[in-house]
Amino acid sequence: MIEVEQLSKHFGPKRAVDDVSFTVEKGEILGFLGPNGAGKSTTMRMITGFIPPTAGRVRIGGADVGDAPLAARKQIGYLPENAPVYPDMTVNGYLEFCAEVRGFSGSERQRRVAATIEKCFLERVTHQTVSTLSKGYKQRVCFAQSILHDPAYLILDEPTDGLDPNQKHEVRQMIKTMAADKAIIFSTHILDEVDAVCTRAIIIAEGKIVADDTPTGLRSRSPLAGALTLTLGATEAEAAAERFQQVAGVQSVNIVSNSDEAVQLRIFPADRGAIAVDSLLAEAAARQLTVKAITTEQGRLDEVFRAITTIS
Amino acid sequence: MRTKEVFSNIKAVLKRELSGYFGAPVAYVFIVIFLLLVGFFTFNVSSFYEIGQADLRGFFQWHPWVYMFLIPAVAMRLWSEERRLGTIELILTMPITPAEVIVGKFLAAWIFIAVALGLTFPMILTVLYLGRPDLGTIVCGYIGSLLMAGAFLGIGSMTSSLTRSQVISFILAVVICLFFILAGYAPVTGALSGWAPAWLVNMVAQLGVLTHFATISRGIIDLRDILYFFSVILFMLFVNGIVILNRRTA
Numbered sequence: 247m248i249e250v251e252q253l254s255k256h257f258g259p260k261r262a263v264d265d266v267s268f269t270v271e272k273g274e275i276l277g278f279l280g281p282n283g284a285g286k287s288t289t290m291r292m293i294t295g296f297i298p299p300t301a302g303r304v305r306i307g308g309a310d311v312g313d314a315p316l317a318a319r320k321q322i323g324y325l326p327e328n329a330p331v332y333p334d335m336t337v338n339g340y341l342e343f344c345a346e347v348r349g350f351s352g353s354e355r356q357r358r359v360a361a362t363i364e365k366c367f368l369e370r371v372t373h374q375t376v377s378t379l380s381k382g383y384k385q386r387v388c389f390a391q392s393i394l395h396d397p398a399y400l401i402l403d404e405p406t407d408g409l410d411p412n413q414k415h416e417v418r419q420m421i422k423t424m425a426a427d428k429a430i431i432f433s434t435h436i437l438d439e440v441d442a443v444c445t446r447a448i449i450i451a452e453g454k455i456v457a458d459d460t461p462t463g464l465r466s467r468s469p470l471a472g473a474l475t476l477t478l479g480a481t482e483a484e485a486a487a488e489r490f491q492q493v494a495g496v497q498s499v500n501i502v503s504n505s506d507e508a509v510q511l512r513i514f515p516a517d518r519g520a521i522a523v524d525s526l527l528a529e530a531a532a533r534q535l536t537v538k539a540i541t542t543e544q545g546r547l548d549e550v551f552r553a554i555t556t557i558s
Numbered sequence: 559m560r561t562k563e564v565f566s567n568i569k570a571v572l573k574r575e576l577s578g579y580f581g582a583p584v585a586y587v588f589i590v591i592f593l594l595l596v597g598f599f600t601f602n603v604s605s606f607y608e609i610g611q612a613d614l615r616g617f618f619q620w621h622p623w624v625y626m627f628l629i630p631a632v633a634m635r636l637w638s639e640e641r642r643l644g645t646i647e648l649i650l651t652m653p654i655t656p657a658e659v660i661v662g663k664f665l666a667a668w669i670f671i672a673v674a675l676g677l678t679f680p681m682i683l684t685v686l687y688l689g690r691p692d693l694g695t696i697v698c699g700y701i702g703s704l705l706m707a708g709a710f711l712g713i714g715s716m717t718s719s720l721t722r723s724q725v726i727s728f729i730l731a732v733v734i735c736l737f738f739i740l741a742g743y744a745p746v747t748g749a750l751s752g753w754a755p756a757w758l759v760n761m762v763a764q765l766g767v768l769t770h771f772a773t774i775s776r777g778i779i780d781l782r783d784i785l786y787f788f789s790v791i792l793f794m795l796f797v798n799g800i801v802i803l804n805r806r807t808a
């Protein structure tokens with residue numbers, strides 16, 4: 247378990263991280279979201295022990311990062327922002343070095359390095375110097391380093407940053423397949439990633455946690471969540487909107503679009519689930535309106551994200 | 559109980575750094591420049607042949623001055639580069655202590671310089687050919703030179719931990735090395751003894767590398783000189799560690 251207790255970091259007068267607390271259990275994939283400069287990297291650097299916190303503490307599998315740094319670090323795999331790797335080493339040489347520092351020797355070391363190279367699809371560049379690698383491969387080498395020792399805790403700072411869509415997909419798959427027996431924290435500002443990968447998401451803005459929820463829970467905070475979108479055949483839009491306004495449980499009706507082919511209405515309920523879809527359909531049938539489609543809005547993460555990270 | 563781990567960690571860092579040195583053409587350029595400079599001073603400035611003495615005084619005499627420029631150049635990338643590339647963040651979050659990394663890096667650079675110094679062996683052959691030199695004195699000269707190189711390397715390692723700029727690290731190291739040379743340089747101590755009390759002159763001279771290097775290269779192994787060099791090394795590496803721990807994100 248990763249336990250973060252009232253963690254703060256001040257750079258002079260600036261509160262980069264301000265009283266942040268959360269825990270991550272094995273099996274969880276925690277998405278760490280927030281606009282640039284929110285304090286994501288600073289928090290991760292304190293979790294991995296790279297910089298000491300101004301206040302608060304972090305425990306990794308029970309080991310305090312400040313008091314027992316080596317015991318804590320042994321259990322962590324860390325991919326820092328921008329995936330730094332020694333440019334003058336070969337991929338194999340670099341992973342050998344990491345394995346050595348991680349305490350593996352002899353055939354065990356070779357086995358680990360070979361297995362990691364295979365897992366991260368690095369066979370093609372095994373003997374290439376890191377400085378000659380593309381950004382995507384470099385990122386993968388650094389990622390490989392972080393999982394080499396099969397750590398129980400993985401801290402990944404923007405692991406998909408700068409990758410093309412296929413590479414992003416690969417990294418996400420890797421994260422997901424490893425999740426069963428690990429606690430994973432990864433930061434991102436790509437919201438799709440949260441849906442695709444996370445079991446839970448924390449949104450941080452100006453150093454403070456502003457939301458800690460499941461992706462579904464977050465989405466349901468969207469004002470759009472629970473609204474019904476009704477697509478009708480061509481008709482008088484205003485009149486139709488007024489009709490549906492009368493149906494029981496309807497709070498308000500917006501006209502989303504209005505063209506010669508179709509009219510789209512968004513119907514907001516007074517309470518979630520208050521509108522019975524059949525009463526809408528009955529109303530439509532009574533007015534001889536053709537219903538082309540009806541969908542329930544799940545809410546949109548980007549809206550929620552924007553709403554809660556721009557309050558102040 | 560962690561001893562084995564400490565050594566294996568130092569060894570890992572040392573191996574990595576050494577392969578870095580010898581894998582890059584810069585290293586060979588450095589060795590060639592070192593040999594050319596030392597050779598030039600020994601033969602052209604000290605008039606090695608003309609004096610006709612079968613010893614290496616005219617050779618060792620120049621080492622402090624050559625080291626003053628070349629060792630900061632070797633040391634400047636030790637930590638600056640880690641900062642610039644961001645790799646410091648990875649190495650300091652691995653299960654390895656900063657002290658282990660510092661020592662591993664230092665030893666690798668020291669071994670590299672020892673190799674360069676070792677390649678001056680034709681000098682020994684030359685004096686052997688010229689006459690019957692005192693081999694003990696020559697060995698002492700090499701030991702002294704290596705220790706002095708270590709002290710300068712400690713200085714360079716420390717200054718490279720201060721900044722992500724190799725140039726600034728280099729200049730700072732040259733200045734500090736110059737201070738350590740001048741403190742024991744005869745013209746400086748001479749100027750001081752005109753007005754300063756004897757104990758002060760002596761203290762400044764003791765602080766300088768030249769005094770200690772001169773004793774050793776005359777063939778006298780005095781524990782105090784050895785201690786002096788190791789104190790400078792340890793002190794500099796200690797400051798190096800403090801800097802690293804306090805300015806991790808600089």
Ligand SMILES: Nc1ncnc2c1ncn2[C@@H]1O[C@H](COP(=O)(O)OP(=O)(O)O)[C@@H](O)[C@H]1O
Binds near residue numbers: 289
């Ligand atoms: N070493 C530092 N010195 C001063 N300010 C810093 C330092 N590191 C980060 N900051 C500041 O702290 C804030 C949070 O930065 P960071 O954690 O990198 O944000 P994120 O990773 O969420 O984009 C930013 O305003 C940044 O400028």
Ligand SMILES: [Mg+2]
Binds near residue numbers: 283286288
């Ligand atoms: Mg960041």
